[in-house]
Amino acid sequence: MLKAVILIGGPQKGTRFRPLSFEVPKPLFPVAGVPMIQHHIEACAQVHGMQEILLIGFYQPDEPLTRFLEAAQQEFNLPIRYLQEFAPLGTGGGLYHFRDQILAGGPEAFFVLNADVCSDFPLGAMLDAHRREPHPFLLLGTTANRTQSLNYGCIVENPETHEVLHYVEKPSTFVSDIINCGIYLFSPEALKPLRDVFQRNQQDQQLCLDLGDGSSGSWPGAGTIRLEQDVFTALSGQGQIYVHLTDGIWSQIKSAGSALYASRLYLNRYQLTHPERLAQLTPGGPCIRGNVFIHPTAKVASSAVLGPNVSIGEGVTIGEGVRLRESIVLHGATLQEHTCVLHSIVGWGSTVGRWARVEGTANDPNPNDPRARMDSESLFRDGKLLPAITILGCRVRIPAEVLILNSIVLPHKELSRSFTNQIIL
């Protein structure tokens, strides 16, 4: 039997996802119409022999998370539980801390998935590779171009055996164009090296305490394990870590801009996996161009034109003559007549007035470079806000006829004029 662990992090993480992460834990942010980690759960649920899915993180188990877990258990008929860390334990600390829960029932192996990745999750192929040749750690790897590889964990493999010979997290010079996807298959033996790291960290900490400079603030925290540096880098070249390469879809979801890009990838994939989620042209319905998700409770006027890459959430109202392209409209938002929304995320309960234009700038990977990934997304360069997608936080009000271009509007703001290239507090 198999299990899966999804590492969902905590509220201190995901700052690059502001202001959207103020309202909902980032792992529940809707990507292509469903919570980010539902894509993970769906992929896990399809693996034959999957018995349990565990979420590990340090979010307080709030209502949206609880409701999501209940709904997901129902839908997939699988136990899905949330294990809350007592403190942020890094990418590996939680796995070690909750090792008993993970190994309970004696799984043959368990998947470990970072929540903030978008992928077609080739879990079956990884499992086949593992069963052909079991090793403690199997990493999913993909390719990036030389410059962009520096933003990721870089893997040097033995091309014949696919053993990981060298692993560096975000190197400053080029190491390899194979990058870590944050999707792993671990065997139960993987917990032994984790235990070694844990114990070594404990000893180091004790040593510091003995030396008298152990102010708890400067120490990353007992039990913290960084899977990438403490384990992959340390154990590479020792016959324990292997890589499985994929050329399927993959992208990180660190920022709102990358969520929009991930939405595009997932919507495109729905043609294969969930055609029922894609809006169809219907008599009396809106005009649909390309891949569009419309929540069944949304009200969309027949003269609206939507797509490509548009996701419309629960209870959203789209007025007559609205144009939406490359955008996400979240729960309860209203777009009044003739508005034009391009490359933007419209926050929960926000209102956009008639003939207003909400527009951002896409920072998608170069479509002519098959190895191109999202660039590392800093908001500023030389003190200037870089053109990026426009984000309206929760319950923002945009008056009629104004232009909001390349701007970020923080929640509950009522604007009275146009803005370009600004963060509006």
Place this chain on the structure above:
Amino acid sequence: MKALILVGGYGTRLRPLTLSTPKPLVDFCNKPILLHQVEALVKAGVNHVILAVSYMSEMLEKEMKEQELRLGIRISLSHEQEPLGTAGPLALARELLTENSDPFFVLNSDIICDFPFAAMVQFHQHHGQEGTIVVTKVEEPSKYGVVVSEADTGRIHRFVEKPQVFVSNKINAGMYIFGPSVLRRIQLQPTSIEKEIFPVMAKEGQLYAMELPGFWMDIGQPKDFLTGMCLFLQSLRQTQPERLCSGPGIVGNVLVDPSTRIGQNCSIGPNVSLGPGVVVEDGVCIKRCTVLRGAHIRSHSWLDSCIVGWSSRVGQWVRMENVTVLGEDVIVGDELYLNGASVLPHKSIGESVPEPRIIM
């Protein structure tokens, strides 16, 4: 009576519109700029209009032939080989202007107002001296040359260029009447009537100022063209409200040619003029714009403070603002944003213009 209109050169300030059409023929509120003046002159008894041009245009000649017939007057073109300033053209047209001894009008071609030609004749006859110039009040006289005149008679004392302390709030409005004797002051060479002729006439007590009631605007560049349109439409509201459009979706002062077609759920106005054959599709919002003959605005677009050139096509969900000017036959793709773009004729725009610039 005769009138000399100083048309001048290529009208570069009103480009890109004047790349396709001579400035006097550019429609202002659905009538060529020049005809606003010529028709008012005819009403005041002018039967011979002389256009002082420094370049020849077949289009202008042809149009003027037609207007001669339509209005039953004579229209001559007086062609300068080299630019002669604002006074030189009078010397060039000396023969035409002295065919009889009547006083004659001289006008700058870029101005729009309720032309007070009959009142000018009266005023001129009343004071009996050589020249009358029309003056208009401005809010910030320090930006202009002002006219200092006697309050009761209008006799001009002097001209002050860009006064730093307040001396007067009246500026030259670019409309004059002169007796033929003025021509003895002017040589056939580049001369400025404002700087070289008027001060001398004022000194001799030969120049009087008549104050213009109502609006006045120099519409020689796009920004002022739009401001002038607003003033003109407001004046129409007072004088001939029946010429303005009303109905659902029409807001404020809107002038629409009978052949214009407007779709459902639009908001047109305030201050919009739509030319002949213009098509405005459903759900369009237009305010403070001039849309010239044959242009087509597709659905759900939003236009504020723009001039849309002849036969141009504006796509769906386009936003244009901030004195965007489209030349003739420009195509603006769907969903674009044009901010202060100045687009040359026959151009197809496929990308937004977020900051003001010229699109060659």
